[in-house]
Amino acid sequence: MILARVIGPVVSTVKVKPLDGHKLLRVRPVNPDGSFSGSSIVAVDTVQAGKGDTVIVIDEGGSAGVMLGETGQPVRTVIAGIVDGIETEEKVQ
């Protein structure tokens, strides 16, 4: 799992059937201190996350299938939780 911040929704009308009914959010990986650490990816939301939320993202197909309740789907990136706080040795957020 990686830490990421929600950038905003991605709207797509024409998409593969397994993605129908799922909310798609653009997320960008962040470091524990909150700074961005990579380029953004699009994830399926399963936890009703919103813009600006720090979330944990799974980027692996098997786990994504488990999260969505059906394996064998063309989805590998899902949001698995909303982060309330991160505690590190340097700083407590």
Next chain:
Amino acid sequence: MKIGRITGSVVCDKKTSSLSGVSLLLLQPLDENYRGKGTPIVACDTVQAGTGDLVLYEGGREAALALDNWFNPSDASVVGIIDSLEDV
């Protein structure tokens, strides 16, 4: 899923039989500012995307699962056409 732009189509007369009937697209991965990032890739189409479309694509094992015949060699598939998204 990642974001890319379709820059063309790839016509392939002879290809592995499991990919027959699947159209192939030239896809340019994009960075945060919608500029091209890296070299273009060839992706299978599942949503009738066309040149210029901003699309969602899936890589890895899940790319093959997007196709009707999932038992095939594909490492990138277009899975959605983007209508709109919010900027960083």
